[in-house]
Amino acid sequence: MSAPPSPDDGLSPAELAAKYGLAVSGARPGLFEYVRQLWGRRHFILAFSQAKLTAQYSQAKLGQLWQVATPLLNAAVYFLIFGLILQADRGMGIKVYIPFLVTGVFVFTFTQSSVMAGVRAISGNLGLVRALHFPRASLPISFSLQQLQQLLFSxxxxxxxxxGFGSYPSLKWLAIVPILALQFLFNMGLAMIMARLGSKTPDLAQLMPFVMRTWMYASGVMFSIPLMLKGRDLPVWVTDVLQWNPAAIYMDLMRWALIDGYEWDVNMPPYAWAVAVAWAVLVAVGGFVYFWKAEERYGRG
Known part of the structure; x- marks a missing residue:
């Protein structure tokens, strides 16, 4: 005896899904819905970043002291090579150059670590991505937040x-908060861009240290870009690229806020604050949208 005809006979899969309110498993939600889901996972993002920060140096005897010791040791090496041997201070004087160098190392390390963590955010956590359903942007955001917490310790x-070198707290120090907020937004957007690229190209993690080292040398971590450019007959585009480099902008803003004697009119490019805001908004929004567009593909294949 044959079964009676179904009222759904002849309907296409798309029509059946629409009729019963079904959706494809793992389908990318709309942009605003995605933001809403991320906000709902805010406690997970914070807890995950704190857990990663605690575990980072759990096997070392000095533990989280390495969060501070590592960039300080890097600064000491750079001072030996660039400050004493190559004399890259260009007449700044020791009281300005050492805080200048340490600030540059700490601030650039914040961006560098966020990028490197972003590259591995998806490819290094495939078990979590495949086992649980959550907005995948939680991972690069969490890793960027981890690096921010590490910088705050530093x-x-x-x-x-x-x-210690004579630059005492002043009203300029209040600018540290918006500077860090803008750099965090920039780093977060960059981490999401790198997370999408790294999810399909794991070898990118091997290439990025060379890219970041080149970026560091071009960003004035160890030397003042305006002083190095002074008197040099370089093409205009080279000067513009060096001065409007986002890593250099955030480092120089932090140096201006912290260091007495690091004068705005001598060391800062015009409209530095506007450029810092523009980089933060452009990369944060662009990186978020770029990452979201591949949401349904993470952890597959």
């Missing part, structure tokens, strides 16, 4: 260095 040492 800022205590940075304050001690600047005060």
């Amino acid at each position: 800022m205590i040492v940075l304050f001690c260095v600047t005060i």
Whole structure:
């Protein structure tokens, strides 16, 4: 005896899904819905970043002291090579150059670490991505937040260095908060861009240290870009690329805020604040949309 005809006979899969309110599993939600889901996972993002930060140096005897010791050791090496041997201070004087160098190392490390963590955010957590359903942007955002927390620990040492070399707290120090907020937005957007690229190209993680090292040398971590350009007959586009480099902008804003004697009119490009805001908004929004567009493909294939 044959079964009675179904009222759904002849309907296409799309029509059946529409009739019963079904959706494809793992389909990308709309942009605003995606933002809403991320906000709902805010406690997970914060807890995950704190757990990663705690575990980062759990096997080392000095533990989280390495968060501060590593960039300080890097700064000491750069001072030996660039400050003493190559004399890259260009007449700044030791009281300005050492805080200048330490600030540059700490601030650039914030961006560098966020990028490197972003590259591995998806490819390094495939088990979590495939096992649980959550907005995948939670991972690069969480890793960027982890690097921000690490920098905040390092800022205590940075304050001690600047005060030890004669730069005492002033009203300019209040600018540290918006500077860090803008750099965090920039880093977060960059981490999401790198997370999408790294999810399909794991070898990118091997290439990025060379890219970041080149970026560091071009960003004035160890030397003042305006002083190095002074008197040099370089093409205009080279000067513009070096001065409007986002890493250099955030480093120089932080140096201006912290260091007495690091004058705005001498060391800062015009409209530095506007450029810092523009980089943060452009990369944060662009990186978020770029990452969201591949949401349904993460962890597959």
